[in-house]
Amino acid sequence: MASKTWNVGVVGYGFSAKIFHIPFIQDVPQFKLYAVVQRTPKPDDDAEKDHPGIKSYRTSEEMVQDADVDVVVITTAPDLHHYLAKLALENGKHVICEKPFTPTAKEADDLVAIAKKANKFLAVYQNRRWDADFVTLTKIIKNGSLGRIVEFETHFDRHRPEEPAPDGSKWKNKVVPGGSAAHDLGSHLLDQAVHLLGKPDRVTGFVGSQREVNTSGFEDSFTVLLHYSKGILVTAKAGVVSCEEDQLRFWVRGDKGSFKKFHLDCQEDQLKAGMRPGDRGYGREPSEHYGTLTTIQNGKPVREVTATVEPPTYTEYYRKMARALAGEGDLPASGEEAAQVIRLIELAHESSKLGKTLDF
Incomplete structure (x- = not known):
């Protein structure tokens, strides 16, 4: 049986998304760059033009309603991480969250509990491992x-x-x-x-x-x-x-x-x-x-x-994430581990x- 391809939706289209996530998502065949949330595209900065064929959303609330999105990658400022990760998890998506995970350990622990309740994976992008x-x-x-x-x-x-x-x-x-x-x-x-x-x-x-x-x-x-x-x-x-x-x-x-x-x-x-x-x-x-x-x-x-x-290389993060989603190993860096760091x-x-x- 062919391995599943996971559709990835990226929240944010700034430095983190363009440099640290999208190149590695595209380097792992088990993942497909499916959608990007970009609030205000510009003629010289438009995710849809840079990546023809993707879906382009203006809000995260819209994107998480898309049943074809499997994994949400959050690349925003940390003060939005709790809200966006909670939103994605409660809408049935697996989550990869940029570091720092959350501003507070209380928020981090809350997300870990939400992920467990939703039976979804919650990983944090500790790529420098x-x-x-x-x-x-x-x-x-x-x-x-x-x-x-x-x-x-x-x-x-x-x-x-x-x-x-x-x-x-x-x-x-x-x-x-x-x-x-x-x-x-x-x-x-x-x-x-x-x-x-x-x-x-x-x-x-x-x-x-x-x-x-x-x-x-x-x-x-x-x-x-x-x-x-x-x-x-x-x-x-x-x-x-x-x-x-x-x-x-x-x-x-x-x-x-x-x-x-x-x-x-x-x-x-x-x-x-x-x-x-x-x-x-x-x-x-x-x-x-x-x-x-x-x-x-x-x-x-x-x-x-x-x-x-x-x-x-940082591609290994996404390779390891793909194996975890397939039930073949641990997350590359779990929410529980990241909560300890916070x-x-x-x-x-x-x-x-x-x-x-x-x-x-």
């Missing part, structure tokens, strides 16, 4: 090269000390529910850490702004410490004042070795430049961006360059305000 550097690091940790892990540093630092110009179309630099750097970048860093190392026991957060001029009050930077009873300390950090030629990405230390990696995964920049999954070189890091593994050999530390693995972000904010470490 398939960053090439993270896949490489995971392999190094699991093969025992580092031994017992004691410190795990994960960074998303940039040097952008000037306050961004106001842009009404972007939520990422605005004071809105779910709009802090801890929600945006922290969703990725904390998800990777918990996915690899498990849930922490305690959380310490430092959340605020590094910019000298910050008229909006937007929290542009954070450092979050995850404390584990088994002795691991995770430092997850994103800052906007980091004047470095090469930004640190990972530094993980164990009793047998250390792994250090600079530079972000290349997929986002490649996608922005017009590359697509399947193109020659897509997802493959240049050798000058490889990390280094230092281990003890004959009683002395020896450092060697470690090639970044050829990644499954709770960690809430605790980090609370810890920062109170000036103390909190239990998770």
Whole structure:
């Protein structure tokens, strides 16, 4: 019997939809880009023209009434995620929701309960589980090269000390529910850490702004410490004042070795430049961006360059989603997992305000 093709409806037609979702939906044969909700198409920005044959809706309420839509992908600002995911689930659709999942853990837990009641899948787009550097690091940790892990540093630092110009179309630099750097970048860093190392026991957060001029009050930077009873300390950090030629990405230390990696995964920049999954070189890091593994050999530390693995790319998220829909595996990142991350972000904010470490 031929495998089922799932019709996908995408809510929103901005950067997230165009760069992080539609190319990967179209790269997996089990999915069909069926519909897009775009409130105000323009002559040079029209989903229906860009993707001939799709259905074009002006509202999500209209689209979820279409019985042929199987999966709804939500790519809007986070303050709309709860309403839109609830709407889709209660109308019998499976849901993939962009990160950050929801502004609050209460909303996240509510959606998880709604999905269970509706007997529908609820996944969150934690695509950076398939960053090439993270896949490489995971392999190094699991093969025992580092031994017992004691410190795990994960960074998303940039040097952008000037306050961004106001842009009404972007939520990422605005004071809105779910709009802090801890929600945006922290969703990725904390998800990777918990996915690899498990849930922490305690959380310490430092959340605020590094910019000298910050008229909006937007929290542009954070450092979050995850404390584990088994002795691991995770430092997850994103800052906007980091004047470095090469930004640190990972530094993980164990009793047998250390792994250090600079530079972000290349997929986002490649996608922005017009590359697509399947193109020659897509997802493959240049050798000058490889990390280094230092281990003890004959009683002395020896450092060697470690090639970044050829990644499954973000397409693997949608491949894994297709297998889950077919009853052949787990979701690529479940609502329950994402709810834990939102709770960690809430605790980090609370810890920062109170000036103390909190239990998770």
